Amino acid sequence: MQVAIASGKGGVGKSTITASLLYLLKDDYSFVAVDADAEAPNLGLLLGVTEWEEEREHIGAKIARINTESCVRCGICYERCPYGCIYIDDEGNYVVNELTCEGCNVCGLVCPVAGTITLEEVRSGVIRKATTKYGFPLISAQLDVGRPESGKLVTEEKEWAAKLMKELxxxxxxxxxxxxxxxxxxxxxxxxxxxxxxxxxxxxxxSDVQRAYKVVQHFREPAYLIINKADINPGFTGLEEWAEKEGIPILGRIPYDRAVPESMSMLKPVVEAFPEAKASKAIVEIAEVIKREILG
Structure with a gap:
């Protein structure tokens, strides 16, 4: 089974909860974990990963290059670039800013000198694998600064994870x-x-989890809900009302607990660092529901 954990909004505790669930499920199931946030991966940090066993470069992004020797300095590319990523250097040459170039090739199409502006493939990021100290493998990715194709990186992560599932x-x-x-x-x-x-x-x-749920509905996947920091806004019943209306089962509620950020500073899941904390006890109960209702 492939289980995706999403939130729609950052900062709600998705990765910290995921780390704790992985820790609690590791003794009963065999699995591979995937950190699918290529722009800001941190699941490895929460699982204490300090070294990566293998890294693979992802080549796929394209950027424009201007041959200064054949360039006639007409400035048409500079005027037409929709992203404003062409500038004039100290020597009067037209140069492409690699961090902002989207590889659209407008500059190449309008250039009057054939072959002066070309598109070159560059690295978008890396995909990496580690075996966590808990015994299960983790696949992660890191998108390079200013590069597109984060979705393709995640797709390659999942393909690598699927191969590991078969191999192991x-x-x-x-x-x-x-x-x-x-x-x-x-x-x-x-x-x-x-x-x-x-x-x-x-x-x-x-608002954000409703938007994420629309993506889930697009793929026609069953959805469940976990309410984190459940006691920070007493009287707010919007989540429960929405879940009931959509028929989304609530797996559990986790109270706000200062033990969570403290465990993060220790690079450990809260259920390992502070098993008696109120948040840990709530996550343990949720893990049992996941075992029973989802993983079987």
């Missing part, structure tokens, strides 16, 4: 999605068997 005879793939509803999240939810949504009781989180 693993039962499940658990994917920690990025925030938002962009390419990374779409790639995370695509192909999943079930989605676990995490939200906190605030209007902003409700």
């Amino acid at each position: 005879n693993l039962e499940h793939m658990i994917v920690d999605s990025a925030a938002g509803i962009g390419c990374q999240v779409i790639a995370s939810l695509g192909g999943a068997d079930v989605a676990i949504l995490i939200a906190e009781p605030t209007p902003a989180s409700l």
